[in-house]
Amino acid sequence: MKSEQCEACGQIIKGRSKTVRIEGSTPMKVCDRCARLGTEVQVQTGPRGTPGRMTPGGSPSAPPRRKRDVFDFIEGDIVEDYADRIREARLERGISQKELALEIKEKEHLIRKIENGDLTPEDAVRKKIEAALEIRLIDSDGIVAEGTGTEKTQTTLGDVIRVKRK
Structure with missing residues (x-):
C-alpha cells in the first residue's frame, strides 16, 4: 500500500x-x-x-441548483389603474371588500388599501385577486391581444437616443 x-x-x-x-x-x-x-x-x-x-457525511446529494435572483420573480409591470380595475371588478360581482378578503384569505384592511391606491399588491396577493375577480393586473406588452392580430411593442433605448458622431 x-x-x-x-x-x-x-x-x-x-x-x-x-x-x-x-x-x-x-x-x-x-x-x-x-x-x-x-x-x-x-x-x-x-x-x-x-x-x-x-x-x-456521505449523504446522497441533489444536483446543484442555480440560485434565484430578483429577475426570476418579475413577471411584468402592474398596470397604473390597478386600484380602479379591482374596485370595478369587485362591484360587478356584487361583493364587498370584506367578502373579497375572505375569498382570497387576506385581511379586509389590505383590500381597502389596495383599492385606494395606497398599496401596490405583492405578486402573491395580486395573483389571488386576479383569480378571484377574473381580471388581469399585469401589463401585456409584447403579447398579442386576442382577436386584434396586432402586437404591442415596448419602447427601447434605440428609439429615444440620439448618437452624436464626430
Missing part, C-alpha cells in the same frame, strides 16, 4: 486516510488526528469509477 502524507500536518498517514473539509476549504486527505478538525466528506463515484461530487 502506498504511504500518503497528511495534507494538514504533513505526517505520514498510518492506515486509511480520511477526506475532510476544514473550515470551508477544499477537501483534503488527512490523518485520523487532523480529521477531527473538520467535517468528513465522502467521495461519490461516477460512471466507471470516476470520482464524482463530494458530500458532507
